[in-house]
Amino acid sequence: MSWSQTVEKTVTGLGYELVDLERTGGGLLRVYIDRVPGHAYPTGEHEFVTVEDCEAVTRQLQYLLEVEGVEYARLEVSSPGLDRPLKTEAHYARFSGEQVQITLKLPFQGRKKFEGQLQAAPEGGGWQLIFTQDKVEQVLGFELQEVREARLVPVINFKGRRKAAPAASQDGQEAGATDGGQEQ
Incomplete structure (x- = not known):
């Protein structure tokens, strides 16, 4: 099994999605993870990856990469960011x-x-x-x-990508959202 397959198996085994993986010539191993919708995480019900999520994956990968003899100078585990890449x-x-x-x-x-x-x-x-x-x-x-x-395309309001329910206007009829369906 290659080192990239080992990383993917570990990340998915912990309940996360492996979004991307980079290995640079300077020994940096960068792993981008995301939460899987509908999966329960011990760090709470957050829509986005937390620092605790990254720490948990980092600890497991450090142990596994040492056991597998994969050489690297530095390991970074992070969220894919607001402008998350779509690859598959x-x-x-x-x-x-x-x-x-x-x-x-x-x-x-x-x-x-x-x-x-x-x-x-x-x-x-x-x-x-x-x-x-x-x-x-x-x-x-x-x-x-x-x-x-x-x-x-990043959501600038930082409240997430959940769709807002249509608001009721003053006359009691539903009014369309004016922000493209994003939460206010």
């Missing part, structure tokens, strides 16, 4: 409906970068990004192999 089909499915920024490998109509709402393609194959260009709604269909990089 499962990532795209989990964050369908969210605002994402994608960079294509090859330009489409003269550009590679697009930002909009991620959705599964209605015909069941691939993905689509719904965005506005020149005040006109556009739909860009794509397959994962066409994407160089995809990231969530």
Whole structure:
């Protein structure tokens, strides 16, 4: 088993998702983890990775990497951040409906970068990004192999990505959220 498979098996065994893994020439081993929705964690019901989550994974990885004889100078375990990368089909499915920024490998109509709402393609194959260009709604269909990089667009209010329930207006009728469905 390779060192990367060992790290992935350990992280997933602890109930976390391995988002990304980097190894630099200077001996730095960087591991990005995320919480799995619906999983109960001993550190509490938080939507995002906590310092305690990173500490728990770090302790386990330090022990395991020593036992396996994997050489490294420094180990960093952290959250993927607010602009979390999307790398697998499962990532795209989990964050369908969210605002994402994608960079294509090859330009489409003269550009590679697009930002909009991620959705599964209605015909069941691939993905689509719904965005506005020149005040006109556009739909860009794509397959994962066409994407160089995809990231969530950060939520600036730091209250998370949960959708807010429609607020009632003064006349008692529901009013649409004016913040794109984010919590206030």
